[in-house]
Amino acid sequence: MKHILTMNDLSNEEIYGVLTRAKEWKGKQVPIVQDRPTFVANLFFEPSTRTKMSFEVAEKRLGFNVLDFSPESSSLQKGETLYDTVRTAQAIGASAVVIRHPKEGYYHELVNGVSIPILNGGDGKGEHPSQCLLDLYTIYEEFGTFENVHVVISGDVKHSRVARSNAYALHRLGAEVSLSGPDEWKDNTLPFPYIQIDQAVEQADALMLLRIQNERHAKQVNQSHYLEEHGLTLARERRMKRESIILHPAPVNRGVEMEDELVETKRSRIFTQMENGVYVRMAMLQAALQEGGELDAYTTEEHT
Ligand code: CP
Secondary structure, eight states: OOOOGGGGOHHHHHHHHHHHHHHTTTTTTTOEEOOSSEEEEEEEOOOOOOHHHEEEEEHHTTTTTEEOOGGGGGGGTOOHHHHHHHHHHHHHEEEEEEEEEEEETTGGGTTTTOOEEEEEETTTOOHHHHHHHHHHHHHHHHHHHOOEEEEEESSSSGGOOOHHHHHHHHHHHTTTEEEEEOOOOOOOOSSSOBHHHHHHHHOSSSSEEOOOGGGGGOOOOOTHHHHHHHSSSSHHTSSSSSOOOOOOOOOOTTTBBBBBBGGTTTOOOHHHHHHHHHHHHHHHHHHHHHHTTTSOOOOOOOBB
Protein backbone atom coordinates (compact mmCIF):
# COMPACT_ATOMS: atom_id res chain seq x y z
CA MET A 1 0.00 0.00 0.00
CA LYS A 2 2.55 2.55 -1.02
CA HIS A 3 -0.26 4.66 -2.49
CA ILE A 4 -3.65 4.93 -0.82
CA LEU A 5 -5.92 5.79 -3.73
CA THR A 6 -9.01 3.66 -3.14
CA MET A 7 -10.13 1.42 -0.29
CA ASN A 8 -9.26 -1.54 -2.54
CA ASP A 9 -5.60 -0.64 -2.04
CA LEU A 10 -5.96 -1.79 1.57
CA SER A 11 -6.44 -5.36 2.75
CA ASN A 12 -8.61 -5.94 5.82
CA GLU A 13 -5.43 -6.50 7.78
CA GLU A 14 -4.03 -3.15 6.62
CA ILE A 15 -7.31 -1.40 7.53
CA TYR A 16 -7.17 -2.85 11.05
CA GLY A 17 -3.50 -1.85 11.19
CA VAL A 18 -4.42 1.80 10.50
CA LEU A 19 -7.28 1.70 13.03
CA THR A 20 -5.05 0.17 15.71
CA ARG A 21 -2.25 2.66 15.16
CA ALA A 22 -4.74 5.57 15.15
CA LYS A 23 -6.15 4.36 18.49
CA GLU A 24 -2.67 4.08 19.96
CA TRP A 25 -1.87 7.63 18.80
CA LYS A 26 -5.21 9.28 19.66
CA GLY A 27 -4.56 12.48 21.61
CA LYS A 28 -0.80 12.16 21.17
CA GLN A 29 1.98 14.00 19.44
CA VAL A 30 4.27 11.34 17.98
CA PRO A 31 7.15 12.88 16.05
CA ILE A 32 8.82 10.34 13.84
CA VAL A 33 12.54 10.60 14.30
CA GLN A 34 14.46 10.60 11.01
CA ASP A 35 18.05 11.52 10.25
CA ARG A 36 16.73 14.04 7.70
CA PRO A 37 13.73 16.38 7.51
CA THR A 38 10.56 14.91 5.99
CA PHE A 39 8.39 17.03 3.68
CA VAL A 40 4.81 16.28 2.61
CA ALA A 41 2.96 18.33 -0.04
CA ASN A 42 -0.79 18.90 0.19
CA LEU A 43 -2.13 19.55 -3.31
CA PHE A 44 -5.82 20.47 -3.16
CA PHE A 45 -7.50 21.31 -6.45
CA GLU A 46 -11.00 21.32 -4.92
CA PRO A 47 -12.23 23.18 -1.83
CA SER A 48 -11.71 21.48 1.53
CA THR A 49 -11.80 22.49 5.17
CA ARG A 50 -11.60 19.21 7.13
CA THR A 51 -9.44 16.99 4.94
CA LYS A 52 -6.82 19.66 4.25
CA MET A 53 -6.55 20.93 7.82
CA SER A 54 -6.68 17.43 9.24
CA PHE A 55 -3.85 16.16 7.02
CA GLU A 56 -1.85 19.24 7.94
CA VAL A 57 -2.32 18.67 11.67
CA ALA A 58 -1.51 14.96 11.20
CA GLU A 59 1.69 15.82 9.32
CA LYS A 60 2.74 18.32 11.99
CA ARG A 61 1.95 15.87 14.82
CA LEU A 62 4.31 13.42 13.10
CA GLY A 63 6.99 16.12 12.96
CA PHE A 64 6.84 16.49 9.16
CA ASN A 65 7.25 19.75 7.27
CA VAL A 66 4.16 20.70 5.28
CA LEU A 67 4.45 22.10 1.76
CA ASP A 68 1.27 24.05 1.22
CA PHE A 69 0.03 24.69 -2.28
CA SER A 70 -2.58 26.89 -3.88
CA PRO A 71 -3.60 26.11 -7.50
CA GLU A 72 -4.48 29.77 -8.07
CA SER A 73 -0.94 30.99 -7.38
CA SER A 74 0.90 28.00 -8.83
CA SER A 75 2.37 27.35 -12.28
CA LEU A 76 -0.83 25.52 -13.20
CA GLN A 77 -1.84 29.05 -14.25
CA LYS A 78 0.97 28.86 -16.84
CA GLY A 79 -0.32 25.56 -18.15
CA GLU A 80 1.72 23.13 -16.07
CA THR A 81 0.10 19.71 -15.84
CA LEU A 82 -0.93 17.79 -12.74
CA TYR A 83 1.78 15.23 -13.50
CA ASP A 84 4.53 17.87 -13.73
CA THR A 85 3.25 19.53 -10.55
CA VAL A 86 3.51 16.27 -8.60
CA ARG A 87 6.88 15.38 -10.15
CA THR A 88 8.10 18.84 -9.09
CA ALA A 89 7.01 18.19 -5.49
CA GLN A 90 8.91 14.91 -5.60
CA ALA A 91 12.00 16.51 -7.20
CA ILE A 92 12.26 19.22 -4.56
CA GLY A 93 12.12 16.71 -1.75
CA ALA A 94 8.53 15.79 -0.82
CA SER A 95 8.35 12.28 0.64
CA ALA A 96 4.61 11.99 -0.08
CA VAL A 97 1.76 13.97 -1.65
CA VAL A 98 -1.85 14.29 -0.56
CA ILE A 99 -4.06 15.16 -3.53
CA ARG A 100 -7.69 16.19 -3.86
CA HIS A 101 -8.84 16.66 -7.44
CA PRO A 102 -12.23 17.00 -9.17
CA LYS A 103 -11.33 14.41 -11.83
CA GLU A 104 -12.37 10.86 -10.95
CA GLY A 105 -9.31 8.61 -11.14
CA TYR A 106 -6.87 11.54 -11.64
CA TYR A 107 -4.17 9.31 -10.13
CA HIS A 108 -4.04 6.95 -13.15
CA GLU A 109 -1.88 9.50 -14.98
CA LEU A 110 0.51 9.75 -12.02
CA VAL A 111 1.22 6.27 -10.73
CA ASN A 112 3.68 5.19 -13.42
CA GLY A 113 5.97 8.19 -13.12
CA VAL A 114 5.66 9.28 -9.49
CA SER A 115 7.69 7.21 -7.09
CA ILE A 116 6.61 8.75 -3.76
CA PRO A 117 3.37 7.68 -2.04
CA ILE A 118 0.17 9.40 -3.18
CA LEU A 119 -2.65 9.68 -0.64
CA ASN A 120 -5.99 10.40 -2.27
CA GLY A 121 -7.83 13.21 -0.50
CA GLY A 122 -10.86 12.70 -2.76
CA ASP A 123 -11.22 12.26 -6.54
CA GLY A 124 -14.44 13.63 -8.01
CA LYS A 125 -17.25 11.12 -7.48
CA GLY A 126 -14.64 8.36 -7.11
CA GLU A 127 -13.38 7.62 -3.62
CA HIS A 128 -12.41 9.30 -0.35
CA PRO A 129 -10.29 6.73 1.51
CA SER A 130 -9.19 8.92 4.42
CA GLN A 131 -12.83 9.85 5.12
CA CYS A 132 -13.77 6.18 4.92
CA LEU A 133 -11.03 5.17 7.36
CA LEU A 134 -12.07 7.80 9.88
CA ASP A 135 -15.69 6.66 9.52
CA LEU A 136 -14.58 3.06 10.08
CA TYR A 137 -12.58 4.16 13.11
CA THR A 138 -15.57 6.00 14.58
CA ILE A 139 -17.90 3.02 14.06
CA TYR A 140 -15.34 0.58 15.47
CA GLU A 141 -14.69 2.85 18.46
CA GLU A 142 -18.43 2.87 19.15
CA PHE A 143 -19.35 -0.79 18.65
CA GLY A 144 -16.01 -2.62 19.02
CA THR A 145 -16.79 -4.62 15.87
CA PHE A 146 -18.16 -4.30 12.35
CA GLU A 147 -19.83 -7.71 12.43
CA ASN A 148 -23.59 -7.28 11.95
CA VAL A 149 -23.50 -3.55 12.66
CA HIS A 150 -26.20 -2.15 10.39
CA VAL A 151 -24.95 0.99 8.62
CA VAL A 152 -27.43 2.92 6.49
CA ILE A 153 -25.84 5.38 4.05
CA SER A 154 -28.49 7.93 3.21
CA GLY A 155 -28.83 10.82 0.77
CA ASP A 156 -27.08 11.80 -2.46
CA VAL A 157 -25.49 8.36 -2.94
CA LYS A 158 -25.01 8.75 -6.70
CA HIS A 159 -22.61 11.70 -6.44
CA SER A 160 -20.86 10.65 -3.22
CA ARG A 161 -17.29 9.36 -3.08
CA VAL A 162 -17.84 8.81 0.65
CA ALA A 163 -20.71 6.40 -0.01
CA ARG A 164 -18.72 4.35 -2.52
CA SER A 165 -15.64 3.99 -0.30
CA ASN A 166 -17.70 3.17 2.79
CA ALA A 167 -20.25 0.76 1.34
CA TYR A 168 -17.71 -1.74 -0.01
CA ALA A 169 -15.27 -1.42 2.90
CA LEU A 170 -17.97 -1.85 5.55
CA HIS A 171 -19.42 -4.83 3.70
CA ARG A 172 -16.12 -6.69 3.52
CA LEU A 173 -15.47 -6.01 7.21
CA GLY A 174 -18.75 -7.73 8.09
CA ALA A 175 -21.19 -4.85 8.50
CA GLU A 176 -24.70 -4.94 7.09
CA VAL A 177 -24.96 -2.10 4.56
CA SER A 178 -28.16 -0.47 3.30
CA LEU A 179 -28.67 2.66 1.23
CA SER A 180 -31.42 5.26 1.32
CA GLY A 181 -32.26 8.44 -0.56
CA PRO A 182 -34.26 9.97 -3.39
CA ASP A 183 -34.79 7.81 -6.50
CA GLU A 184 -32.93 10.29 -8.73
CA TRP A 185 -29.80 9.92 -6.58
CA LYS A 186 -29.77 6.15 -6.39
CA ASP A 187 -26.57 4.47 -7.50
CA ASN A 188 -27.69 1.17 -9.01
CA THR A 189 -24.08 0.06 -9.50
CA LEU A 190 -23.81 -0.45 -5.73
CA PRO A 191 -25.03 -3.95 -4.82
CA PHE A 192 -26.77 -3.01 -1.58
CA PRO A 193 -30.50 -2.79 -0.76
CA TYR A 194 -32.34 0.52 -0.66
CA ILE A 195 -34.71 1.27 2.20
CA GLN A 196 -36.89 4.29 2.95
CA ILE A 197 -35.62 6.84 5.48
CA ASP A 198 -38.49 5.91 7.85
CA GLN A 199 -37.23 2.30 7.94
CA ALA A 200 -33.61 3.48 8.06
CA VAL A 201 -33.99 5.44 11.28
CA GLU A 202 -35.54 2.44 13.02
CA GLN A 203 -33.08 -0.17 11.71
CA ALA A 204 -29.71 1.60 11.62
CA ASP A 205 -27.04 1.18 14.26
CA ALA A 206 -25.13 3.91 12.43
CA LEU A 207 -27.04 6.31 10.20
CA MET A 208 -24.54 7.92 7.83
CA LEU A 209 -26.12 10.98 6.23
CA LEU A 210 -24.54 12.38 3.09
CA ARG A 211 -24.17 15.96 1.95
CA ILE A 212 -26.14 16.96 -1.14
CA GLN A 213 -23.33 17.38 -3.67
CA ASN A 214 -24.67 20.51 -5.37
CA GLU A 215 -21.38 21.09 -7.19
CA ARG A 216 -21.74 17.74 -9.01
CA HIS A 217 -25.34 18.18 -10.15
CA ALA A 218 -26.02 19.11 -13.77
CA LYS A 219 -28.96 21.25 -12.63
CA GLN A 220 -29.75 22.63 -9.20
CA VAL A 221 -32.42 20.77 -7.27
CA ASN A 222 -35.12 22.28 -5.10
CA GLN A 223 -34.13 21.36 -1.54
CA SER A 224 -37.11 22.87 0.25
CA HIS A 225 -38.83 19.49 0.80
CA TYR A 226 -35.69 17.35 1.21
CA LEU A 227 -35.62 17.38 5.01
CA GLU A 228 -39.25 16.29 5.32
CA GLU A 229 -39.03 13.66 2.57
CA HIS A 230 -35.54 12.20 3.00
CA GLY A 231 -33.70 13.92 5.87
CA LEU A 232 -33.33 13.41 9.61
CA THR A 233 -36.13 15.37 11.26
CA LEU A 234 -36.59 15.60 15.02
CA ALA A 235 -39.49 13.15 14.80
CA ARG A 236 -37.38 10.59 12.92
CA GLU A 237 -34.45 10.97 15.33
CA ARG A 238 -36.78 10.07 18.22
CA ARG A 239 -37.50 6.74 16.51
CA MET A 240 -33.83 5.73 16.29
CA LYS A 241 -32.57 2.85 18.44
CA ARG A 242 -31.29 3.85 21.90
CA GLU A 243 -27.60 3.12 21.15
CA SER A 244 -27.54 4.12 17.50
CA ILE A 245 -25.34 6.95 16.24
CA ILE A 246 -25.48 9.62 13.55
CA LEU A 247 -22.55 10.17 11.18
CA HIS A 248 -22.05 12.77 8.43
CA PRO A 249 -18.79 13.48 6.58
CA ALA A 250 -19.58 17.24 6.67
CA PRO A 251 -19.86 19.98 5.71
CA VAL A 252 -23.51 19.63 6.77
CA ASN A 253 -26.25 21.56 5.01
CA ARG A 254 -27.99 22.30 8.31
CA GLY A 255 -31.76 22.11 8.03
CA VAL A 256 -31.52 20.13 4.77
CA GLU A 257 -29.89 16.72 5.37
CA MET A 258 -30.71 16.97 9.06
CA GLU A 259 -32.42 19.29 11.50
CA ASP A 260 -30.00 22.00 12.62
CA GLU A 261 -30.18 21.06 16.32
CA LEU A 262 -29.40 17.38 15.64
CA VAL A 263 -25.90 18.18 14.37
CA GLU A 264 -24.67 18.28 17.96
CA THR A 265 -27.22 16.03 19.61
CA LYS A 266 -25.99 13.34 22.03
CA ARG A 267 -25.95 10.52 19.51
CA SER A 268 -24.23 12.60 16.82
CA ARG A 269 -20.59 11.69 16.22
CA ILE A 270 -20.00 14.33 13.53
CA PHE A 271 -17.35 16.31 15.40
CA THR A 272 -15.87 13.08 16.82
CA GLN A 273 -15.38 11.93 13.21
CA MET A 274 -13.37 15.09 12.53
CA GLU A 275 -11.26 14.59 15.66
CA ASN A 276 -10.61 10.94 14.78
CA GLY A 277 -9.61 11.98 11.26
CA VAL A 278 -6.35 13.50 12.51
CA TYR A 279 -5.13 10.24 14.11
CA VAL A 280 -6.34 8.08 11.23
CA ARG A 281 -4.44 10.31 8.79
CA MET A 282 -1.31 10.12 10.95
CA ALA A 283 -1.56 6.32 10.75
CA MET A 284 -2.16 6.45 6.97
CA LEU A 285 0.87 8.69 6.42
CA GLN A 286 3.10 6.49 8.53
CA ALA A 287 1.93 3.32 6.78
CA ALA A 288 2.28 4.74 3.25
CA LEU A 289 5.69 6.30 3.86
CA GLN A 290 6.97 3.18 5.57
CA GLU A 291 5.80 0.97 2.71
CA GLY A 292 7.16 3.42 0.12
CA GLY A 293 10.61 3.32 1.74
CA GLU A 294 10.34 7.04 2.57
CA LEU A 295 10.80 6.48 6.29
CA ASP A 296 13.90 5.10 7.94
CA ALA A 297 13.22 2.22 10.30
CA TYR A 298 11.52 4.78 12.41
CA THR A 299 11.21 5.43 16.09
CA THR A 300 8.76 7.85 17.64
CA GLU A 301 8.91 10.19 20.57
CA GLU A 302 5.53 10.32 22.27
CA HIS A 303 4.21 13.50 23.87
CA THR A 304 0.65 13.88 25.10
N1 CP B 1 -15.52 15.57 4.71
C1 CP B 1 -14.73 16.29 3.90
O1 CP B 1 -14.07 15.77 2.98
O2 CP B 1 -14.73 17.61 4.19
P1 CP B 1 -13.91 18.71 3.38
O3 CP B 1 -14.49 18.78 1.99
O4 CP B 1 -14.10 20.00 4.16
O5 CP B 1 -12.48 18.27 3.33
